[in-house]
Amino acid sequence: MIEFRNVNKAYDMANGQNIVLKNVNFKFPERKNIGVLGVNGAGKSTLLRLIAGSEYPDSGRIIRKGRYSWPLGFTGSFHPSLTGIENLRFACRIYNADIKYVTEYVKDFSEIGDYIYEPIKTYSSGMRSRLAFALSMAIDFEVYLVDEIMGVGDQGFQKKCKDAFAAKRENSSIIMVSHSMATIKEYSDVAILLTGDNLEIHDDVEQAIELYSAFTTAST
Amino acid sequence: MKIFKSLLFWLFFVTPMTLGTLYYLKVASPQYEANAHFTIEKQGQGQSDPLGALTGLPGSVSSTRDALIVKDFIESREVIERTKQYFDINELYAREDKDFLSRLEQDSSIEDIVEYWQKKVNVEFDTTSGIVDLKVTAFEPESAVKVIKAILTASEDLVNTLSEKSRQDSLKFARQELKNAETKLKNARTDVRTFREKEQALSPEQSAESKLKLVEELEAERARAEADLRSLRLEFPDTSRKIIEAKNKVFSLKKQVNIERIRSTRITDSTDAKTMSSIISKHEELLTEQGFAEKSYEAALLNLEQSRIDATQQHRYLIVIVQPKLPEKPSKPKTPDDYIILFLASLLLWGLLGLIISSIRDHAGWM
Amino acid sequence: MEFLNALNVQGRVISALTLRETRARYGNSKLGFFWALFEPFAHVVVFIGIFSALDRATPLGDSMGLFILTGIIPWLLYSNIVSNVTTGLSSNKALLGYPQVMPIDITISRVALEFSTLFLVMLFFLAIAHYMGIRIRIDSFLEMMKPTGLIILLGTGIGLINAAIIPHYPSYTSIFNAFSRPLYFISGIFFTANFLSPEVFEFVDFNPLIHLIEWFRSGYYPSFESDLYDPEYAVFICVGIFTLGLLVERLSSKKARQV
Incomplete structure (x- = not known):
């Protein structure tokens, strides 16, 4: 509401x-x-x-x-000097999400590999967006706020995003x-x-x- | 949200303001404050502290200290106990007819009474003038004056006791010193006397001298006798009676001189081998000791005199500069001040709670 | 209901932020906690040195080190909170991207971390002192915690006010530092107010920290009765400054969020 x-x-x-x-x-x-x-x-x-x-x-x-x-496509929420995993844990804590599940999901989805253990400031903007997108998919939101998300990554990743979204539409809505x-x-x-x-x-x-x-x- | 905000305002601003106002207007019992100024003076302080007169700094450390001692005393349990004879704290303050915030609860423990007392009594010490400002609040003007007078009496007693004690302390030492010197002198004198008695002479030097004189006289007589003998020999033959007599006289004189010579090197005829000089030096030693004892006795006497003077200068006393007078207007509730404080406190309470609650409410809306 | 939910969210946010602050300070290098221990230690050692060079006895108790410690811990609590709260927002701005993270949460988490750190540091040094054979006797833990709470309010309030002023007047930082550094010498860290002449005390009386440190010490030392601290004054100043800080923070935090 x-x-x-x-x-x-x-x-x-x-x-x-x-x-x-x-x-x-x-x-x-x-x-x-x-x-x-x-x-x-x-x-x-x-x-x-x-x-x-x-x-x-x-x-x-x-x-x-x-x-x-948070508005997807907007990656300012990550703290640049913390690692990807630390940022992920932080988001899980404030959204009361299961850290273990989210970590697995994000690792699998974002395709950034071991970079997840590096500070965000070493990421390329594409990696950042992929991490942000994966994280928002992993945490179950009721409403997804999307700001021009579909332009992230290569063709393959875009396809993945679309599929993920399609799956989410069962239980969540989008603005x-x-x-x-x-x-x-x-x-x-x-x-x-x-x-x-x-x-x-x-x-x-x-x-x-x-x-x-x-x-x-x-x-x- | 609107309702919530106004609820907050009514609950934490209007309510305390109203309750406070009601208390000040309807409940609060009037209280009267009496005050007195006193200072603790020290005799002879005026002349001894030109620096203080010049700079206006506190006269001396000790008079500041005395004032602080009295301040501490007035705020302590001791003063309550020492003023018991003048007023009953429970009778004056633990009263059902007075408002619940300013009265002393009945059957309070002594710790609570002391705490309450410290609220009713206010002692301030001004270091520049050395004046202690004492304020006492009570439910009636007469009681305030009564309490303050009792405190002044108790404080005066305290100052006198302290003053007397420090006087006694400084005199005690000087007196002890004098006593010691006296004993020493007495002992020295006794030693000299015993020595002289033992050596059977008033003065060993004198007896030695007189013995030497005797020897000299005998020698002179002997010389005279020898001269006589020589002149007789010119007139008479050796066998004449006169010459034999003169010869005998010379001979016996010679013998006598020898005996006296030996004697003069010994004090007595006794067999102990002490020489005259050792006796003399021992005697001199005793005399020196006696001299020392006399000198230190004199010094101790002087010291005691000085201590007496010092002690009178150390004499401290409490001077009441401003006597307590009957207050006419109640000092509490002090309406404008009280309202300002009440207003600020309510504002603070409301503001703080409002800010905290709305800071939390900022987080509403996310699951 | 809504309020409880908000409280729950805030609790989550604060705990997440506190964990993050802890990791940022002590997680990546061992230096963080070492510094937390070293700073008070250095103060204590320096003052023991000065006092023994001057051949002075400890003003209270029988251990010089403990005396300095009971002054330096509240002081560090105050000054660390001020500096942490002042800089808290600028070094965590990225996290404000999460909408439920409020600037005040960052402040609270930093204060919580600072308090816990110094609490542990204090315990650590008391344990060390105990092993060295110095008798530890705390008169009243509660009487120590009351001024501690007020120090937290005071430090937080001043930090929040600073944080609100600095973006507008960056030169304010140096002015503030110039005024707050001398506070170190008039806050009763290495002396007690009982040793001050009344004139000097009147001069330092405005400083709420000397009241709070005296209060803290009278909570620690059974024999220490400082008649010069005024709890009402300390409470009024600390709560007042804290409220002002919160107010200023609320008025300025909406701006702080704009990216």
Whole structure:
């Protein structure tokens, strides 16, 4: 369950303030896969981080209940001087997950091998993303927050991600931000349109995409 | 959330403020504070401390110490026991009709009473002036004055006892010294007397001298007799009676001189072989000892005199500068101050709890 | 219910952070714990040296070392907490990426680690002293823990205030250090306030640390009665500074999170 109450959010830019949300009261539909549509800079990632709780609204409250993932594709959560395994253990502890199971899963999934015993700062960005993705798959979340995840790694790994996601969809839902209309179409049950200062929900994803396309062409 | 926040506000800010206000307005029993200033003076201190007069620093370490001793005394259990004859602490403070926060609970243990006492009595010592400021709070103005007077009396007794004790202590040593010197002198004198009695002469030197004189006189007589004999020989023949007489006189004088010579080197005719000189040196030794004993006796006498002077200077006494007066206005509750403290404390309580609780609540929403 | 859940989450976060802090400090090299032991040891040795050179007896008890130890441990608790809390956020910023990790959790875990470390260090030195034949007699453990708690509040409060100021005024660090270094000499680490003349005491009286260290010592030494510490003043200052620190932290922590 996630609900916005009187939420205001803006961020400072070089040429003035960019308003993301203004007095938004919004209840996200439960147990549905949600695709977030919005023009570049409308604040899709900010919205995702607000949902995740890694960013706070300027005012208002966000009420959240359940196991929400950190925004996937966002790998800033790893402490660079700790090893992969230490970061993994830390995440398990705060999410109350079984360390042994998660370790096995991540080792198997991420394909980073013994690098898991090295500090994160020695990782390439690809390894980092793979570790983050594997970890989020290993810890069972109710809602996965996905920020352009599908571009991680090579073809093989992408396939693996898709399969993992497909398996997760049985018990978990997704809130996803993507530029790719195809991805949105593939994964979402409903679409949310970020209109510049408000959220609009559309049960029909196709219709939302059309509206969005009209919107983008109009604005450009 | 709104409800929660206001609940917090009502519970931890409004409630303590209200309770506190109620207490101050309705419950709190008025208390009166009497105060007195005193200082502990030391005789002759004025002249002996020009530095203190110049710099305004505390007169001397010991007078500061005395004041601190009295301060410690007033805050101790001792003072409660020593003032028992003047007032009953339970009667004055353990009273049902007074408010539950400021009264002494009935049948308190002595430790609790001391703790309570320390709250009611406030002693402050000002190092620059050397003045002790004593404050006592009680439920009636008269009681406050009564207690403070009792404390002053007990403190004065303490200072006097201390002063007397240190005086006795410093005199005790000087007196002991004098006594020792006296005994030594007496012994030395006895030694000289016994020696003289034993040697049967008032003074061995004198008897030796007189013996030598006798020898000299005899010698002179003998010389005279020999001269007489020589002049008689010119007039009379050797066999004349006069010459024989003169010869005999010379001979007996010679014999006498010899005897006296031997005698003069011996003190007596006794058979012990002590020579005159050894007796003299022994005698001199005894005399020197006696001299020393006399000198140290004189010194001890002087010392005792000095100690007496010092002791009077060490005499300390408590001077009450400001006598306790009857207070008219209760010192407690001190309304504006109390409210400020109450307000700050409630604010702190509410703020702290609110901050802690909301810090925890930040974690809500994740399983 | 929600509150209990939040408490549970916070508990998990703090324990995870504490484990992480412990590993970061003592896990990778043996030097960490060695330093924790060496620092108080060095202070004790230096002061024993100074005091014996001056031919001074210990102001309290019969062991100079124990006297210094009972002053240096509270001092280190204070100064280590201040520096750990001050830098806590900047060295753990990455972990704030996990949304349920709050800046205050980092502070709490660091304080917990510091307290446990010094607690063990104190026990270690008491054990050593015991083996050396020095009589250990603690008057009241509770009376030692009360000032300890207040020191923790004071150090945490000051650390939180520092952490909030430094991002805005980086030069504040050196100003703070310049003011806090002399505190070492007026906090009663190597003397007791009873030895101070009242004028000097009035001068150092504002410093809550001297009150707390005196309190700590009067908890340790059965014979020591320091009439110069004022528990009410110490409590008021420590709780006040801690509350102010929490307030400042709350006002600034939302900003600290923005990446």
